[in-house]
Amino acid sequence: MAEILNEVQFSDAAMAEMQRYISHYPEGRQKSALLPMLHIAQAELGGWVSPEAMDKIAEILNIQPIEVYEVATFYTMFNLKPVGKHVLEVCRTGPCCLRGADELIDTLKRKLNIEEGETSADGMFTLKPVECLASCGTGPMLQVRELFYENLGSEQRVDEFLEMMRHKEHETPTWAK
Amino acid sequence: MGLKILTEHINVPGIETLEVYRKHGGYKSVEKALKTMTPEEVVEEVKTSGLRGRGGAGFPTGMKWSFLAKPEGVPRYLVCNADESEPGTFKDRWYMENNPHALIEGMITSSYALGANTSYIYIRGELMFVLRILEKAIAEAYAAGLLGKNILGSGYNLDLHVAPGGGAYICGEETALLESLEGKRGNPRNKPPFPAVKGLFQSPTVVNNVETICAVPWIVNNTGAEYAKIGIGRSTGTKLISASGNINKPGVYEIELGVPVEEFIYSDAYCGGIWKGRELKAVVPGGSSVPILPKNLILKTAAGEDRLMSYESLSDGGFVTGSMLGSGAFIVFDEEQCIVRNTWNYARFYHHESCGQCSPCREGTGWMEKVLHRIEYGHGHQQDIDLLVSVAKQIEGNTICPLGDAAAWPVAAAIRHFRDEFEWHIKYPKEATAPGAVYRGQLDAVTA
Numbered sequence: 001m002a003e004i005l006n007e008v009q010f011s012d013a014a015m016a017e018m019q020r021y022i023s024h025y026p027e028g029r030q031k032s033a034l035l036p037m038l039h040i041a042q043a044e045l046g047g048w049v050s051p052e053a054m055d056k057i058a059e060i061l062n063i064q065p066i067e068v069y070e071v072a073t074f075y076t077m078f079n080l081k082p083v084g085k086h087v088l089e090v091c092r093t094g095p096c097c098l099r100g101a102d103e104l105i106d107t108l109k110r111k112l113n114i115e116e117g118e119t120s121a122d123g124m125f126t127l128k129p130v131e132c133l134a135s136c137g138t139g140p141m142l143q144v145r146e147l148f149y150e151n152l153g154s155e156q157r158v159d160e161f162l163e164m165m166r167h168k169e170h171e172t173p174t175w176a177k
Numbered sequence: 178m179g180l181k182i183l184t185e186h187i188n189v190p191g192i193e194t195l196e197v198y199r200k201h202g203g204y205k206s207v208e209k210a211l212k213t214m215t216p217e218e219v220v221e222e223v224k225t226s227g228l229r230g231r232g233g234a235g236f237p238t239g240m241k242w243s244f245l246a247k248p249e250g251v252p253r254y255l256v257c258n259a260d261e262s263e264p265g266t267f268k269d270r271w272y273m274e275n276n277p278h279a280l281i282e283g284m285i286t287s288s289y290a291l292g293a294n295t296s297y298i299y300i301r302g303e304l305m306f307v308l309r310i311l312e313k314a315i316a317e318a319y320a321a322g323l324l325g326k327n328i329l330g331s332g333y334n335l336d337l338h339v340a341p342g343g344g345a346y347i348c349g350e351e352t353a354l355l356e357s358l359e360g361k362r363g364n365p366r367n368k369p370p371f372p373a374v375k376g377l378f379q380s381p382t383v384v385n386n387v388e389t390i391c392a393v394p395w396i397v398n399n400t401g402a403e404y405a406k407i408g409i410g411r412s413t414g415t416k417l418i419s420a421s422g423n424i425n426k427p428g429v430y431e432i433e434l435g436v437p438v439e440e441f442i443y444s445d446a447y448c449g450g451i452w453k454g455r456e457l458k459a460v461v462p463g464g465s466s467v468p469i470l471p472k473n474l475i476l477k478t479a480a481g482e483d484r485l486m487s488y489e490s491l492s493d494g495g496f497v498t499g500s501m502l503g504s505g506a507f508i509v510f511d512e513e514q515c516i517v518r519n520t521w522n523y524a525r526f527y528h529h530e531s532c533g534q535c536s537p538c539r540e541g542t543g544w545m546e547k548v549l550h551r552i553e554y555g556h557g558h559q560q561d562i563d564l565l566v567s568v569a570k571q572i573e574g575n576t577i578c579p580l581g582d583a584a585a586w587p588v589a590a591a592i593r594h595f596r597d598e599f600e601w602h603i604k605y606p607k608e609a610t611a612p613g614a615v616y617r618g619q620l621d622a623v624t625a
Contacts, residue, residue, distance in 0.1 A: 021340075024297075024336075026295075026378060029359065031359065031360040032340070032358060032359050032360045035302065035340070035343045036340065036341055038343065039305070039341060061360075067360075070362055071343070071360065071361065071362055074345065074362040074363065074532075075302070075342070075345050075363075076344035076345065077343045077344035078343060089303075092522075093264045093465075093522065093526055094264050094265070094465055094508065094519055094523055095264055095421040095422060095506075095508050097519070097522055098421070098422040098508070098509075098510065098519075099422070099423075130303075130344070131262075131529060131530065132263070132264040132265075132266075132346075132465075132526070133303050134262065134266060134267040134269075134270040135267055135270070136265050136421035136506070137419065137427035138427070139421070146305040146306045146309075174309050
């Protein structure tokens with residue numbers, strides 16, 4: 001017997017934000033709002049999008065679920081598995097490497113005792129190296145949710161950053177305020 | 178420091194607000210264009226200005242605009258490409274973050290010129306914090322009657338929206354961007370038809386880079402002829418340069434096109450020289466996809482003339498001894514950097530970002546990454562260098578979009594200018610993989 005999936009319910013604020021994006025496009029082109037809707041779902045559902053969340057988005061947009069899956073799997077920002085509280089998206093591309101990105105990734109691995117793609121034992125951090133984040137002048141750097149953390153070129157800066165993050169709650173997205 | 182067109186008021190406190198922006202002459206071009214000029218006159222000014230696309234390709238903007246099809250009863254679109262993803266490029270992010278109204282003003286004036294009544298800014302999803310800044314500024318513009326119905330009483334209507342991407346370098350390619358904006362995977366489209374005929378929602382569309390659009394208000398206010406006087410030759414106007422790598426003062430600099438490269442690297446007005454008192458080894462002058470040049474060829478052309486920061490001078494010598502201005506991402510390498518490692522890093526980037534549609538790119542980028550990885554980690558074979566050259570050649574020109582070329586060029590150029598360094602890695606893997614080892618021209622000095 002097929003497993004019965006729990007239906008996802010988005011909050012009123014999230015639904016309103018999704019509808020706002022849908023309203024930006026001409027009649028019959030509502031699918032254009034798919035990427036922003038995946039972002040909204042991910043922000044609301046603990047940093048990742050489950051198959052149930054994708055099905056719900058398909059239902060709202062009146063498109064086939066496969067149209068959501070194929071998009072969610074193409075773009076690297078959408079996490080398709082549960083993640084830690086803070087996903088550390090560390091830039092690993094050339095210009096940041098000239099200023100110590102490889103060393104930053106190694107330091108984070110050592111301090112959190114995880115490999116790339118893994119989550120720390122306390123569930124606090126997931127390490128996710130990513131490509132260029134358009135912050136090359138302030139590298140090495142990383143992103144957590146909507147914010148950049150820059151100039152992390154020394155062990156002391158990394159320690160300060162991790163300590164701050166351990167006590168930090170995520171900013172509420174503007175649309176949920 | 179030269180003329181500032183885009184950044185004149187960037188340090189004014191509160192410039193991100195409508196009130197302060199207007200106090201410093203903001204939105205004058207909207208007033209002038211909508212009330213005193215026809216759309217055709219605006220297009221003519223942009224043509225006269227010689228403005229070229231600032232996203233990397235350098236195509237004349239006025240000409241691109243004049244290709245836009247105008248069938249009766251079909252909407253036209255202006256889409257701003259704010260998907261700044263080329264490694265080394267961060268000027269657009271920095272500019273939108275600090276001066277959001279400048280982009281909105283440019284979008285209104287440009288949309289008017291093109292006859293678009295709905296326009297979009299497609300911004301990379303990673304820059305959600307910039308999207309919030311833009312949306313706040315857009316709300317201010319609507320409230321002031323600068324967007325929406327009957328703008329400033331002119332009878333012209335425009336709606337402007339911001340749309341986030343989802344993390345994909347390929348969406349900086351204009352047809353992939355349009356696919357993404359329609360809520361699909363970012364697979365580039367076959368051309369023709371070009372976006373000017375069938376673009377967003379199958380309607381005529383112009384896609385322009387952030388910096389290109391932001392140059393339009395000045396051109397409207399001061400005339401295209403005045404803009405054409407700035408810069409050098411066919412490189413008219415000013416350009417934002419994203420300076421990164423091993424320099425004392427990384428950041429974004431607005432330059433008049435034509436500044437000597439040597440001055441740009443060593444002057445305190447710009448990069449402020451190489452950091453840690455080291456020597457310059459190489460520069461990638463226009464974003465990760467353009468050819469890398471060693472010190473001697475970035476400072477002087479092969480003919481011994483000073484290399485200038487301009488489209489023509491940086492490409493002097495073609496790909497044999499020259500490179501490209503590209504998006505203006507100026508990445509500087511000091512003597513401690515390993516060219517093989519850097520080339521592998523970029524190859525991994527392009528492999529990761531290939532959309533997978535065309536086999537030469539999908540497979541070829543993977544091959545290059547793998548071969549470069551084994552050279553860097555001391556397992557290279559004698560024939561690997563020729564293999565890399567051959568794979569690069571087979572990708573180039575054989576794909577739907579330019580990502581294939583962008584992946585092939587940096588590999589080909591690194592081998593062209595730094596072949597010794599690759600050979601050293603293959604011949605002396607133990608020395609080359611020792612911690613902190615860097616090639617210093619000792620290919621034949623080491624005895625195996």
